[in-house]
Amino acid sequence: MDASLKKNWYIQYYFHDPNFKKEFPRGKYCIVKGGVNQFKSITDRRDSIKVLLEEVIKQLTVEGYNPILKKAIAPACPVDDTDYLIHPLTPFSKALQTAFDQFKGDSKEDLKSSLKYLQLSIKDMKYDDCPVEKIKRRHLVRILENCEKIKKQVGGIWSNNQYNHYRTALLILYRIFVKYETVEANIVTDMEIKNHAAEPRRPLTVEQRELIAYRLEHNNPRFWIFINIFFHSGARLTEMARVQGKHVNVERQEVTYLVKKGKSWEWVTRPIADEAVPFWRIALEGCGPGQYVFAKGLMSGDVPINSDQYTRRWRVWIMKPVADEDTKFDPKCKKERIDFMKVKLYDLKHTRTTELGDKLDEQFKKIDEQLAKANGHTTDKMAKKIYDLRNKQRKDDKIKSAHVKFA
Structure with missing residues (x-):
């Protein structure tokens, strides 16, 4: 302890300035003593070094002191009210x-x-x-x-x-x-969420689907291809928008989708139904591995489109009323189109899921029950998730050949 008081105490650091990189390639070596050696006890020297260090840091970071120039300079990018992306005083x-x-x-x-x-x-x-x-x-x-x-x-x-x-x-x-610090807090968070009764969803009837098929097949064949693929996909519209050629394997009847749920992203492989195979083949014609299958004009392209464009097309071709003098559609379409004012694009997904469930429910239940019994389990949960390694693949194969038709 006594020996350390016989040595000079100081703060040392290297100061880097890009403008003087040639003169000081490793930075300027700086020593600051600040009169700390006048103190004759360990405690006093430590306290004075602590104060001196705080002062050095303040000079360098707050006051902009440059030891090469031996003076304080203004910061290159001053932080003030002008650096807001959305200023608090913006209308x-x-x-x-x-x-x-x-x-x-x-x-x-x-x-x-x-x-x-x-x-x-x-x-x-x-x-x-x-x-x-x-x-x-x-x-x-x-x-x-x-x-x-x-x-x-x-x-x-x-x-x-x-x-x-x-x-x-x-x-x-x-x-x-x-x-962007325009406001301090999100004041919407504590605002009331009002109660509402969701309207029950009803599967589309065969007649409704036949009419949709009639309209699109004759008037917008590319959208007709997309609708058939979407109907059998089990995917969300946002997932469809991100599908690239490399994600589709028609021979194995599989598509890999990027599923985003909140902050969790994962790649999920889903089966291609037998009925959707010919539509996928048409959609993939001329589509490169890195291209998006349904880009601008629902053709393959290098830039994805916003998934809202699918919904917009549905509103235009299915939901929007048609004047009697409009010759874009056949008379049958004009007469029946008003029935589709409340039919949403996602109703197709609900329809297919419902009919697929009706067909496969008993098959899946019997398989899972038999496997559970063979393993001595009282429920099928362990058999499905742990022991049956091909549970998903077996069910995917059945989904491919379930034969749920659009129309």
């Missing part, structure tokens, strides 16, 4: 639009539709020029409640489900505000 309407432009999710088309009516409500409430940082939760509640009036003015419908849908849009946009 509310403009801030929402900027946040929307930053959104990169799969549901951008839905978000765009919601934002349209939110902006109309905001303007009607005269909140459009209010700085975003001044908007409180009570203002957002009023904006959502006012959307009912806005929707009815344009002949739209309003429900608790619609309210929740627009609330979700605000929640997404405020997450972007929080990310």
